[in-house]
Amino acid sequence: xxxxxxxxxxxxxxxxxxxxxxxxxxxxxxxxxxxxxxxxxxxxxxxxxxxxxxxxxxxxxxxxxxxxxxxxxxxxxxxxxxxxxxxxxxxxxxxxxxxxxxxxxxxxxxxxxxxxxxxxxxxxxxxxxxxxxxxxxxxxxxxxxxxxxxxxxxxxxxxxxxxxxxxxxxxxxxxxxxxxxxxxxxxxxxxxxxxxxxxxxxxxxxxxxxxxxxxxxxxxxxxxxxxxxxxxxxxxxxxxxxxxxxxxxxxxxxxxxxxxxxxxxxxxxxxxxxxxxxxxxxxxxxxxxxxxxxxxxxxxxxxxxxxxxxxxxxxxxxxxxxxxxx
Amino acid sequence: xxxxxxxxxxxxxxxxxxxxxxxxxxxxxxxxxxxxxxxxxxxxxxxxxxxxxxxxxxxxxxxxxxxxxxxxxxxxxxxxxxxxxxxxxxxxxxxxxxxxxxxxxxxxxxxxxxxxxxxxxxxxxxxxxxxxxxxxxxxxxxxxxxxxxxxxxxxxxxxxxxxxxxxxxxxxxxxxxxxxxxxxxxxxxxxxxxxxxxxxxxxxxxxxxxxxxxxxxxxxxxxxxxxxxxxxxxxxxxxxxxxxxxxxxxxxxxxxxxxxxxxxxxxxxxxxxxxxxxxxxxxxxxxxxx
Numbered sequence: 001x002x003x004x005x006x007x008x009x010x011x012x013x014x015x016x017x018x019x020x021x022x023x024x025x026x027x028x029x030x031x032x033x034x035x036x037x038x039x040x041x042x043x044x045x046x047x048x049x050x051x052x053x054x055x056x057x058x059x060x061x062x063x064x065x066x067x068x069x070x071x072x073x074x075x076x077x078x079x080x081x082x083x084x085x086x087x088x089x090x091x092x093x094x095x096x097x098x099x100x101x102x103x104x105x106x107x108x109x110x111x112x113x114x115x116x117x118x119x120x121x122x123x124x125x126x127x128x129x130x131x132x133x134x135x136x137x138x139x140x141x142x143x144x145x146x147x148x149x150x151x152x153x154x155x156x157x158x159x160x161x162x163x164x165x166x167x168x169x170x171x172x173x174x175x176x177x178x179x180x181x182x183x184x185x186x187x188x189x190x191x192x193x194x195x196x197x198x199x200x201x202x203x204x205x206x207x208x209x210x211x212x213x214x215x216x217x218x219x220x221x222x223x224x225x226x227x228x229x230x231x232x233x234x235x236x237x238x239x240x241x242x243x244x245x246x247x248x249x250x251x252x253x254x255x256x257x258x259x260x261x262x263x264x265x266x267x268x269x270x271x272x273x274x275x276x277x278x279x280x281x282x283x284x285x286x287x288x289x290x291x292x293x294x295x296x297x298x299x300x301x302x303x304x305x306x307x308x309x310x311x312x313x314x315x316x317x318x319x320x321x322x323x324x325x326x
Numbered sequence: 327x328x329x330x331x332x333x334x335x336x337x338x339x340x341x342x343x344x345x346x347x348x349x350x351x352x353x354x355x356x357x358x359x360x361x362x363x364x365x366x367x368x369x370x371x372x373x374x375x376x377x378x379x380x381x382x383x384x385x386x387x388x389x390x391x392x393x394x395x396x397x398x399x400x401x402x403x404x405x406x407x408x409x410x411x412x413x414x415x416x417x418x419x420x421x422x423x424x425x426x427x428x429x430x431x432x433x434x435x436x437x438x439x440x441x442x443x444x445x446x447x448x449x450x451x452x453x454x455x456x457x458x459x460x461x462x463x464x465x466x467x468x469x470x471x472x473x474x475x476x477x478x479x480x481x482x483x484x485x486x487x488x489x490x491x492x493x494x495x496x497x498x499x500x501x502x503x504x505x506x507x508x509x510x511x512x513x514x515x516x517x518x519x520x521x522x523x524x525x526x527x528x529x530x531x532x533x534x535x536x537x538x539x540x541x542x543x544x545x546x547x548x549x550x551x552x553x554x555x556x557x558x559x560x561x562x563x564x565x566x567x568x569x570x571x572x573x574x575x576x577x578x579x580x581x582x583x584x585x586x587x588x589x590x591x592x593x594x595x596x597x598x599x600x601x602x603x604x605x606x607x608x609x610x611x612x613x614x615x616x
Contacts, residue, residue, distance in 0.1 A: 062423060121606045125364055125564075129556060130605050133598040136553070140595040249549070253434065260427055294442060297435030301412060304428045308416070 073231030154242025344578015375534025401531025563611020
């Protein structure tokens with residue numbers, strides 16, 4: 001009962017914050033505001049991190065292939081657009097919802113495909129490094145298959161269609177909220193409980209009749225879906241997709257850092273982590289230009305050393321301590 | 327068909343380069359043995375000590391092989407300090423992801439520090455004997471390559487001796503068999519971990535010097551090197567310290583042949599492919615007989 005009260009309160013606060021975000025562009029100059037750009041990046045990060053969070057936090061499988069699915073989403077968007085695969089004319093692909101969803105679905109299918117051998121045979125560290133190896137091989141393909149991917153230079157989307165920052169803002173907000181609600185629903189369902197059981201003790205889960213391979217593959221695919229759509233939206237923003245921009249290892253490290261910072265295996269952890277770390281990165285980028293990656297390395301070490309449970313756990317700890325004293 | 331001479335040349339190049347992977351993998355293996363984490367910053371550490379060697383050579387004009395006697399103690403001390411200051415609490419925790427992420431943080435920090443201080447330009451050390459080449463029946467080995475192999479081999483032999491014959495080495499091996507039981511026997515896990523770490527990072531010091539004298543390096547190469555040594559570790563079998571060295575050499579040979587036959591752009595894809603196949607079909611390594 002007590003927890004439910006808190007949950008209701010969190011939902012209420014979340015709703016208010018969402019409404020603020022929805023009406024925010026009405027009050028400020030969207031095209032020139034840094035805040036809008038900052039929020040756009042934050043929302044992309046939330047979507048990406050929620051995906052990683054599901055696999056790592058709930059199912060307990062540390063995937064090191066996030067940048068692969070992110071890049072795949074961005075590349076698919078560009079390839080479908082430039083080749084006009086839908087046959088609707090090159091002008092009609094900009095923020096086409098079918099295209100964005102497709103850019104998530106194909107990585108999800110691909111994740112299921114590679115997940116089958118990887119998740120079937122590999123556990124723990126081996127699984128992590130298996131995904132990393134697959135990501136590396138795909139990156140090499142992206143560089144080498146020049147006819148499809150444009151090689152190291154990449155693909156250029158027609159940037160003439162760019163009109164306003166608004167669609168980016170709203171679409172990213174939508175996918176961030178959508179992914180958070182999705183993770184919340186999963187966490188509350190029996191599917192989420194099953195994942196927790198797998199995370200706690202695989203052997204025991206098997207003994208209780210859980211088809212763990214099926215669950216793990218499904219989870220991996222959902223995570224790839226979220227990474228794919230966030231990659232697609234980010235690709236639409238970049239207009240220039242190349243291995244260096246979308247298959248960069250940063251897209252692997254950011255979600256990890258964000259989840260760790262906020263709290264792995266919680267619904268709100270990645271949200272809080274995204275806001276905090278994107279803000280830190282933006283500050284780092286503006287004020288100490290080159291030092292910013294240095295900063296993030298230091299940040300990871302400091303957080304892991306002093307707050308191994310993440311910000312959310314610390315807040316909870318403070319909250320409980322405070323409410324007990326009262 | 328290629329001639330026997332070229333075949334042997336490629337094989338030899340592979341073995342010589344593979345010994346670099348081997349010694350890095352050996353360090354990874356020793357650290358993995360007691361702490362059960364992959365110290366992903368290993369490769370970046372190697373590049374860091376390669377830079378140290380480079381600067382000692384450039385600024386102080388000390389011969390790289392003599393600077394080994396400075397770098398080895400520094401690197402071992404460095405490993406000890408890193409363990410005591412960063413990993414100490416995390417190493418004893420049940421959740422290994424924290425240690426893994428700490429290692430990622432160190433890697434990120436070290437790599438960007440090097441980028442900032444020493445620019446992304448590749449560096450290499452040139453000495454008077456850099457261009458000396460031993461030729462035996464048309465097969466060429468440069469003297470630096472040979473010496474690098476000797477350093478790697480010597481460091482490996484020393485590690486094996488240390489683990490086999492000293493009391494603390496035996497404790498390290500015991501801890502890698504069963505941490506709980508070792509603790510019950512009265513061995514302090516903290517001490518064991520500290521020794522492992524300084525030995526593991528000490529090996530990166532040796533590898534750094536060996537690498538710097540032969541090949542060119544830049545800060546971004548560290549992560550690639552770490553992944554390669556990870557592959558070597560998997561080929562040799564996780565936790566098998568002899569296998570790690572052999573695994574590195576196998577990987578070197580595979581890469582050497584792949585870059586000759588398929589072209590250098592695809593080499594990486596092939597070594598990752600081999601890695602995946604071994605992970606899936608021989609998860610305990612190539613040299614595991616049981």
